[in-house]
Structures are given as C-alpha cells and as structure tokens.
Amino acid sequence: MLTLAYLIAITAEAMTGALAAGRRNMDLFGVSLIAFLTALGGGTVRDILLGNFPVNWTQHPEYIYLTVGAGLSTMLVVKLVHKLQQLFLVLDAIGLVAFTLIGCNVGQQLGYSPVVVVMAGIITGIFGGILRDLLCNRRPEVLHRELYASVSLLVALLYLQLQQWQLDGDIVLLASFSVGLLLRMSALRWHWRLPTF
C-alpha cells in the first residue's frame, strides 16, 4: 500500500513542481528538473543526511522517468490541472503523508533514535517542496500556510506511538495514514494555521 501511495506521491509532487516552474517562465528543462527535485528531493536530502548511500532514486531509474514525465505532461494539460485543483490537493496530501511514513521507516531501519526518525519523516515530507520554492525564488510555502509541515510532524509522532502499542504493522500504517490525510484535508477546508508572530 505504501508503494502505491509513494507512486501517487511523487507524481503529485512532480506536478506541483512543474506548475510552480511554469509560473516562473522556466523552459522545458527547468520544468523537468524542478518536477524531479520536488518529487525526489525530500528523500534525497534524507538519504544524504542519514548517510544512506546509494541515494534511493539512483537505484530506481524508473522514478526519474515517472517524475520528469509527470512534470512535462502537467504542462500539456495545465488548464485541466487548474480545473482539477481539488483532486490535486488530495494527491498532494497523500504525498505528504506517504513521504513522512516512508521517511520514518528509513530512519528506523538505519537504527537512528526516535527523534531523528521523526526528523527523517518530516524532512522526506517537506524538503521537496522547500527545494522547489528555493529554485523558484520564493518563500517556502510549507512554512507559512495551512498546516502542512505540522501534519508531517504529527503523523510521524503518531506512527512511532502506535508502534509502541505493538499493533499489527499494516494497521499502524493505515491509521497514521488516515489521520494524517484527514488532518491535512481539514486544515485546507477550514484554513487551519499555526500562529505566526
């Protein structure tokens, strides 16, 4: 299930990257690169920080094709994408939650302590979007809009907590996933935000 969610996730993130790059007048190559970075950048930063070489996508060339393809296709159907904005936000939320859970998993398999595992989850969840915004020269969206990064944090904490209760692995995964998705969708629906200063 997580693999399917992962494929949806990188496709959706590649599309957000392509849209942002398109709005900044990047050319075909810029769109492809930013789609790729948005989709796979979070996992890359995580792998490098945790010393987890080789970096995941270098062993899965199909992810490169998928994300670049998704980015370029987005440009072809850019009007349709704007119409489907609701669907798009759901896909992006699936992406955020799936990335976070995968990141936690990787951190655990490498034997890091819980707080680093949580960081690994968050980094996987949000750094793709941060890199996208850096390259598009704008303030990182994930840090000042409706709950986004915080959803990632809560999903990671919930996931670790549920594991402690020795439930079945699939149930833990499904529960964390559902709560995270619900939380993000609610935040979007009712414009929940964290306080700013």
Next chain:
Amino acid sequence: MLTLAYLIAITAEAMTGALAAGRRNMDLFGVSLIAFLTALGGGTVRDILLGNFPVNWTQHPEYIYLTVGAGLSTMLVVKLVHKLQQLFLVLDAIGLVAFTLIGCNVGQQLGYSPVVVVMAGIITGIFGGILRDLLCNRRPEVLHRELYASVSLLVALLYLQLQQWQLDGDIVLLASFSVGLLLRMSALRWHWRLPTF
C-alpha cells in the same frame, strides 16, 4: 570550554534563525525549522562535505530539543530580545568563533589537508547563517556586512598557525578564540567592512 561555547553558539544561532523567520511571517513550525537549520546547518554541511557520517546532531538528539526550544522561546520574548540586542551580538560572535574552531578540529581529525581544514572551519562558521537567509529568501547577510565570514577565515588561519608552534592545546584554543571574538566585536563597533566592488 569549547563545549560550553558550542552550546552558547547553537542557542544564539537558533535565536537569530527564529528572529529572521518571525520577521518573514513564518508559522511556529517554520520558526522551529529555521532555528534548527541556522544552529546546526553549518555543522551538517561540513559533515556531509567531509563524508563524516553519521552527521553530528543525529547522535545528539538533545541538540535538536535545545535549538528548537531556543527558537520557540525567542518568539515568546521577542521584545526582550530586541532590547538585549547588544548581548545578542556577543553571543552570535561567540557562536561564529566556536563553530569555526570546532569545524577545524573535525577537519583535522579526519586527516584533511590544511586548506581543507580551514574551509571546514569557515563552512561550519557561516553556513548556518547562509541557509537561514536562503530559506528566508534574502541575500546572505554574512557575505556583505561587517566582517563576519572573514573573522572565521582569520580565526581558522590563526588556529592552524598557533598549533605549528607546539603550544599547549588549551592556550592555542583560548588565544584563537579571544582574538576572533575581539576582531568581530571591533568590526561591529567601528563598522569595519571588506571592500565591495
């Protein structure tokens, strides 16, 4: 002594990160993340560049709590912080010098050549601030204000030079530290700058 200076350093850097993030209307999460990155980003970039895995903070979860806590507390007492700006600049200067010396140490322990050791010191000293400014979407402050990065360079060079004279390790450390701190404070006091073009 260096450990104490290091703790002061990451606390002070986390505070500068939080202040910058707060000024950009980031939410609670953004403030925490940027506080963390500003404080520990320089050491992280150094560890990755030098292939020094696992990255330092992943083995010291207490640093994560300390920096995030310092960032969030800063937001609570933001008015006080502005009043204490002088103290704040001293703490930041301690941070710069301590980071530089620690970076040099790490480089030496890994057996790199002197010029790379100097680079390791500078990178540890200034990259936290550079990452902060990147994420806040502004021009890196450390590269065009009163002597800052150059203090880091001079401290690193002095440190290596003093070591050559086979003085006691603590004396070398203390001397480099004092000279660096004095230099940075003087630069702030009399607005010393490097020429621009």
Next chain:
Amino acid sequence: MLTLAYLIAITAEAMTGALAAGRRNMDLFGVSLIAFLTALGGGTVRDILLGNFPVNWTQHPEYIYLTVGAGLSTMLVVKLVHKLQQLFLVLDAIGLVAFTLIGCNVGQQLGYSPVVVVMAGIITGIFGGILRDLLCNRRPEVLHRELYASVSLLVALLYLQLQQWQLDGDIVLLASFSVGLLLRMSALRWHWRLPTF
C-alpha cells in the same frame, strides 16, 4: 585534454560567479566564496549524491586556490572582462561541456546505470550555476535562457551513445565535446531557446 578543459572550466565558472557576486554588492569574501561554489559546486553536489567520498576538491587544494584566485582577479579587471564578453561566453561553454563529460565519467566509474550517469553529467554541468544564482537570490539562469542545461543533456546522451559504438575513447570525447560546444555557441548566436509555458 579533459584535464585542460576542466581547468579552463573551473576558471571560467569562478569568473561568472565573481561577476554575479560583485553585481550584488558582496564583499571580497562573498566574491571568493561564490566563485568557489560556482566553479566546484556542481562536482560537489554530484559527489555527494553519488556517495563518492572524499569529495573531489578536498583532495585537490590547488583547485581552491585557482578558483578563489580567479574570482578575485576578475574583480580587479572587471572592465576588461566586460569587454571580452565574447571570449567569456566561449570559456563558459567549454566549462559546461567539460563538466558534463567529467560528470558522466565519474558516474560510470562508480557503476551507476545509464540514466543516473546522464543525471551525474547534467548535475556537474549546471549545479554550480544554480548554486551561484541561489546565493545571489535570483532565479536560476540556466533554466530559462538560451539552451544551456539542454546542451548538457544532449552532450551526455551523445557521449553514452558514441561509447556504444566502441569507438576509440579519445574520439568519443572529442566528438561529444565539439558537438556540445558548437550547439551552445549556436544557441547563443541565434538565441535558440526551449519553449516556456
């Protein structure tokens, strides 16, 4: 031959970095750092992504001196540089093509699959420029101007294709190099661009 092209490449890239930093009112230190990052940043990102430690320049301190020296000299002769803009663009094109071929080589020696090898070439070719533009807080030039990143892609593909035909290594190198250089120069001459959206 590739080594000579590499030395020309890092010198030229250091100069473009210094010019960009100078235009943003960076001080002497900022100019040196950005010259260094522009010249050696692409290879550094490649080495880190591919887990190729120690990172190349840490073993070649002379590259640090060369790039910092080139950056600072550029500032001394900045008017001359503007007059020699044509020459400068040729050097930069040599840099792009040489970096790409070197990046492909490194990827192959580490045993990565062809698509990752191509990515290694492109990353080496363009990430120095991307880092320069990030630090100068502007939109990455390489992603929305005359064919640049795409030249890197084509050179990498051509290089891998020619290798399949089992030609002599030097001929493959020379052919890829010439085609890439010609393509970039033509793009500049006739303002070839990729479509934007």
